[in-house]
Amino acid sequence: MSSAQIIDGKGVASRLREELAQKVAEFQQSNHVQPHLAAVLVGDDPASAVYVRNKQRACEKSGIRSTLHRLSTETSQAELLELVHSLNEQSDVHGILIQLPLPSQIDETTVLDAVAPLKDVDCFHPENVGLMVQGRPRFLPCTPAGCQVLIGESGTPTSGAHAVVVGRSEIVGKPMGMMLVQKGDLANATVTIAHSRTRDLTEMTRQADILIAAIGRPNFITGEMIKPGACVIDVGINRVGDRLVGDVNFDEALPVAGSITPVPGGVGPMTIAMLLQNTLTAAILQTQALSE
Numbered sequence: 422m423s424s425a426q427i428i429d430g431k432g433v434a435s436r437l438r439e440e441l442a443q444k445v446a447e448f449q450q451s452n453h454v455q456p457h458l459a460a461v462l463v464g465d466d467p468a469s470a471v472y473v474r475n476k477q478r479a480c481e482k483s484g485i486r487s488t489l490h491r492l493s494t495e496t497s498q499a500e501l502l503e504l505v506h507s508l509n510e511q512s513d514v515h516g517i518l519i520q521l522p523l524p525s526q527i528d529e530t531t532v533l534d535a536v537a538p539l540k541d542v543d544c545f546h547p548e549n550v551g552l553m554v555q556g557r558p559r560f561l562p563c564t565p566a567g568c569q570v571l572i573g574e575s576g577t578p579t580s581g582a583h584a585v586v587v588g589r590s591e592i593v594g595k596p597m598g599m600m601l602v603q604k605g606d607l608a609n610a611t612v613t614i615a616h617s618r619t620r621d622l623t624e625m626t627r628q629a630d631i632l633i634a635a636i637g638r639p640n641f642i643t644g645e646m647i648k649p650g651a652c653v654i655d656v657g658i659n660r661v662g663d664r665l666v667g668d669v670n671f672d673e674a675l676p677v678a679g680s681i682t683p684v685p686g687g688v689g690p691m692t693i694a695m696l697l698q699n700t701l702t703a704a705i706l707q708t709q710a711l712s713e
């Protein structure tokens with residue numbers, strides 16, 4: 422029985438981080454500015470704490486300075502906004518990362534909209550989303566950008582392909598669809614964004630040359646939902662007991678797909694690599710703006 426090519430997100434991310442470290446060093450040498458990411462972690466969600474720690478470690482390895490602003494679960498929206506405004510004003514802070522999810526008393530949209538667009542390294546601000554949708558991105562949203570690189574690594578042509586994104590979240594599904602439909606490299610796809618109300622999802626996903634699963638439901642995409650030979654990108658990170666599983670049933674997908682990302686070791690590490698890339702871009706843009 423044939424078996425899909427496993428796309429090594431961990432390996433690709435590690436290579437990108439090494440390339441980035443070189444660019445960070447060159448930028449720092451020419452401008453005497455060290456890119457600086459301020460990470461904001463509110464509450465004590467253990468998974469969020471791990472992700473922020475991993476982001477900080479990755480920054481360190483790439484020569485990017487990172488500082489952590491840790492706030493209690495009871496933090497009010499006003500207190501968090503005050504911190505965001507203060508980070509916006511600090512000229513040595515180039516990127517601001519608000520780790521999600523936030524506690525329920527805080528409105529995520531209000532807080533994310535308060536981040537200065539030039540420091541919005543997650544690419545969540547409506548100004549940056551708008552620029553990206555118009556095909557003139559300032560930053561690229563980290564997880565979709567990571568997925569796009571992995572599709573490229575698999576050797577799957579995107580131009581003219583039918584890409585089906587399952588999930589319509591603001592941070593993955595919607596921007597992923599927008600990026601794949603753009604004109605350009607690793608794009609030019611015909612895109613369908615499917616979701617929980619999509620009628621006959623299996624009929625839809627079976628038409629996908631590229632299938633992106635971003636629904637947040639463990640093992641949701643079964644083998645029969647995959648077109649033979651398709652490139653399958655699994656964005657899901659679900660804890661089931663003591664195991665981490667994706668949104669795709671990996672064992673069922675393996676003999677059907679042409680290529681597939683594993684969980685762990687697929688999209689997750691790429692999200693972090695793209696965040697570092699955006700932090701360098703933010704430092705470059707802010708340094709240029711100061712010299713104008």
Ligand SMILES: Nc1nc2c(c(=O)[nH]1)N[C@@H](CN(C=O)c1ccc(C(=O)N[C@@H](CCC(=O)O)C(=O)O)cc1)CN2
Pocket residue numbers: 471472518519520521522543563564658665684685686687688689690691692693
């Ligand atoms: N401000 C943001 N918040 C959140 C984002 C985001 O992009 N920006 N995405 C997710 C969480 N996330 C990044 O923050 C993230 C999740 C997982 C990984 C990752 O590398 N996962 C590993 C497994 C790690 C483990 O063992 O738990 C993998 O898949 O190999 C990176 C980033 C929600 N919040």
